[in-house]
Amino acid sequence: MTIRLRSITFLLLIFVAIIPVSVLSFTLYKQMYNFVYQSVNSRLAASASQITAELKHSNEILTNGLRLLSEQESVVNGIDDLLYSIHLPDILGNFVLDAPLIESLYLVEADGFVVESYGGNILALEQSNILQQRFTSPFEIKDLESKSKVYLVDNYSLVGKSGQHHSLVHVVPIYSDRAIDRIVVKGYLIAVVPIYKLAEVAANRLDDQESLAVFYREEQLLGNLIGDDAYDVTHASRLIISGRNYQNSVWIKIKVGQRLESLANQVKEAMAPGMASSIIVIGLIIVVVMLFAHLVAKAFGRLYGLIRDFEKGRNAEALNNGKLVIREFADVANLLTEMKGTIGEQLRTVNEKNVELARIDKLRAGYLEEVQNLNSQLEYKVEERTRDLELSMDNLAQSNFFFQQLVQFRRVLEASEGNRQIANDALRILSMCFPNTGLVIHLPQSRGHRMVNDSLSVEVESFEQLSNRVSEKSRQRWDRFSIEFKQQLVNVFGIRCGGGKMGWLLINEPKLSEENSNRILLFITELSAFLENRTLNEELDHVARTDSLTGIKNRQAFDELQFSLETQLDAEVGLFIIDVNGLKQMNDEKGHEKGDQLIISVARVLSDCCEGLTGDFYRIGGDEFAAVLSGEQLASASELNERLAARQNNQVGIDLNSFGGEPLVSFSVGYASTTDVDFSGLYKLADQNMYSNKQRYYAELRQTEL
Numbered sequence: 279m280t281i282r283l284r285s286i287t288f289l290l291l292i293f294v295a296i297i298p299v300s301v302l303s304f305t306l307y308k309q310m311y312n313f314v315y316q317s318v319n320s321r322l323a324a325s326a327s328q329i330t331a332e333l334k335h336s337n338e339i340l341t342n343g344l345r346l347l348s349e350q351e352s353v354v355n356g357i358d359d360l361l362y363s364i365h366l367p368d369i370l371g372n373f374v375l376d377a378p379l380i381e382s383l384y385l386v387e388a389d390g391f392v393v394e395s396y397g398g399n400i401l402a403l404e405q406s407n408i409l410q411q412r413f414t415s416p417f418e419i420k421d422l423e424s425k426s427k428v429y430l431v432d433n434y435s436l437v438g439k440s441g442q443h444h445s446l447v448h449v450v451p452i453y454s455d456r457a458i459d460r461i462v463v464k465g466y467l468i469a470v471v472p473i474y475k476l477a478e479v480a481a482n483r484l485d486d487q488e489s490l491a492v493f494y495r496e497e498q499l500l501g502n503l504i505g506d507d508a509y510d511v512t513h514a515s516r517l518i519i520s521g522r523n524y525q526n527s528v529w530i531k532i533k534v535g536q537r538l539e540s541l542a543n544q545v546k547e548a549m550a551p552g553m554a555s556s557i558i559v560i561g562l563i564i565v566v567v568m569l570f571a572h573l574v575a576k577a578f579g580r581l582y583g584l585i586r587d588f589e590k591g592r593n594a595e596a597l598n599n600g601k602l603v604i605r606e607f608a609d610v611a612n613l614l615t616e617m618k619g620t621i622g623e624q625l626r627t628v629n630e631k632n633v634e635l636a637r638i639d640k641l642r643a644g645y646l647e648e649v650q651n652l653n654s655q656l657e658y659k660v661e662e663r664t665r666d667l668e669l670s671m672d673n674l675a676q677s678n679f680f681f682q683q684l685v686q687f688r689r690v691l692e693a694s695e696g697n698r699q700i701a702n703d704a705l706r707i708l709s710m711c712f713p714n715t716g717l718v719i720h721l722p723q724s725r726g727h728r729m730v731n732d733s734l735s736v737e738v739e740s741f742e743q744l745s746n747r748v749s750e751k752s753r754q755r756w757d758r759f760s761i762e763f764k765q766q767l768v769n770v771f772g773i774r775c776g777g778g779k780m781g782w783l784l785i786n787e788p789k790l791s792e793e794n795s796n797r798i799l800l801f802i803t804e805l806s807a808f809l810e811n812r813t814l815n816e817e818l819d820h821v822a823r824t825d826s827l828t829g830i831k832n833r834q835a836f837d838e839l840q841f842s843l844e845t846q847l848d849a850e851v852g853l854f855i856i857d858v859n860g861l862k863q864m865n866d867e868k869g870h871e872k873g874d875q876l877i878i879s880v881a882r883v884l885s886d887c888c889e890g891l892t893g894d895f896y897r898i899g900g901d902e903f904a905a906v907l908s909g910e911q912l913a914s915a916s917e918l919n920e921r922l923a924a925r926q927n928n929q930v931g932i933d934l935n936s937f938g939g940e941p942l943v944s945f946s947v948g949y950a951s952t953t954d955v956d957f958s959g960l961y962k963l964a965d966q967n968m969y970s971n972k973q974r975y976y977a978e979l980r981q982t983e984l
Contacts, residue, residue: 341521716786
């Protein structure tokens with residue numbers, strides 16, 4: 279009993295005194311730490327912003343001063359004038375003394391040689407990378423609005439302080455002439471600003487516990503910050519090094535921080551005055567709690583003995599010995615005695631209830647059996663309905679997938695270039711909609727498109743025999759019919775075009791469902807509509823671009839080719855303009871019918887001349903023709919000219935009937951190429967050359983007649 283009392287006393291001491299005091303102390307420490315952290319955080323943020331603002335202001339003063347210095351008459355004339363140059367050392371020295379950021383200042387000629395310097399290394403500047411990159415002779419500045427530049431260089435020879443060799447180099451041009459359309463650079467001012475001087479200016483704003491570092495593109499240039507892991511509180515601010523009329527800028531990051539160790543020391547210093555008072559208070563609380571715990575533990579020990587005697591069914595020894603002096607504990611003993619009788623009565627009632635519950639449980643078992651039978655029947659019906667629903671959902675999914683592929687097929691048809699691509703795409707999409715099904719497609723030849731026979735998952739020995747069998751069977755019905763193929767009946771769907779038979783699609787599946795048949799008919803309808811529209815458009819396009827009399831390309835086709843060549847960059851083009859001689863005389867003397875025959879014959883002669891050299895041959899007027907050579911064809915211009923000359927004054931084979939005789943073909947030729955004139959003047963030059971040849975032709979003809 280004594281051991282238990284001691285245990286209770288110890289537990290009360292822990293939970294009532296030690297734990298609350300410890301929690302309170304820890305909470306006070308955390309609050310004090312957070313307060314110090316926020317204070318340091320705010321101070322560092324203000325320091326970073328203030329440092330950046332001050333450096334920015336100093337940079338603006340520096341860049342404006344350099345700009346004004348570059349415009350001074352003594353500096354501009356001192357580059358090549360001895361009278362002015364004697365004042366340059368004083369001018370540069372005074373400027374450096376007034377600008378604390380600058381360590382050295384140089385005046386450089388336009389060809390890259392240093393005229394005068396202050397506090398610098400002339401040889402190091404002339405041999406540095408910045409000098410080689412910037413000052414190449416002659417200097418050219420094409421941008422009138424951005425002239426000056428600033429660089430971040432790593433050159434220990436340009437910085438006087440050892441071990442800290444990063445510096446900013448300002449390059450400011452000096453103009454001798456600033457006309458509207460040009461800028462003449464006479465020389466340059468080059469100011470070297472070491473990074474350590476920026477750090478010295480920034481360090482004046484920090485206290486003893488704060489640290490500073492300068493970064494450029496995540497590289498630490500200067501400072502005593504080891505890294506973010508060693509600092510719990512850090513703040514960074516970006517500084518833009520640039521100026522008015524500067525062509526570029528350099529972004530530098532200024533970071534300030536304070537160590538975690540210094541924060542802990544500040545917290546300890548702030549909490550030191552209250553530590554002694556806290557220890558005295560904790561001691562008093564422990565003494566009071568121990569006295570109270572002893573009294574309470576003794577009383578509860580007697581109550582525990584009373585309850586233990588009650589559990590064993592014997593009279594309470596504490597009451598017999600008169601030890602329960604607490605009134606409440608005596609009332610508990612009387613209450614336990616009354617509870618003995620009440621619990622016995624309740625046990626008898628519980629036994630009777632158990633018998634009743636056994637009878638109810640038997641009835642429940644019967645009801646459960648009936649419910650299980652009903653559930654079995656319901657599950658069967660649910661499974662049956664589920665299978666029907668899954669079948670419907672599968673059909674719906676197949677339909678949705680088919681219509682998606684049908685829409686995709688429409689887009690594919692719009693981008694197709696011929697029957698071969700159409701056949702491949704049709705078989706590919708149908709195989710996705712109807713997997714494990716043999717497919718055969720036939721598309722006949724049309725304008726510009728060859729005949730195509732293709733199959734998928736079906737071996738066809740002869741497409742010609744299969745086409746003949748389809749043609750024989752299709753005389754009765756074309757949209758859908760069946761033929762015997764490989765000893766079984768297969769379905770054939772006809773492809774129409776403009777009301778006629780265009781092609782067919784064979785499905786190596788004799789038992790097609792009605793739904794799949796309708797889907798295939800939709801697919802065939804889409805393909806038929808596209809083929810019909812394509813045939814109509816190609817026919818209209820052919821008619822629109824073909825001369826009705828000669829059958830060659832017309833003026834519209836010629837204009838389209840001219841527009842296409844005009845939009846090409848650096849297109850090399852040669853143009854022949856050919857005009858028939860004597861057409862008007864033929865029309866007047868023999869009639870327009872004979873004149874048309876002459877034009878047809880001349881077109882045939884000119885087509886023979888162009889064969890193998892160019893396919894771009896056009897009738898662009900009544901008796902005017904054109905031939906176009908482009909790219910590599912341009913090398914054949916002289917050969918085409920020789921062919922045209924060889925066919926001059928040859929008989930054209932026109933029967934003049936009663937008029938007698940047979941006319942000789944004659945035409946005037948004009949040629950021009952883009953090697954002689956721009957494309958915009960190509961037609962005009964070729965036409966002028968043609969008219970010059972025609973004038974010579976008629977002049978020679980009149981001389982012959984005389």
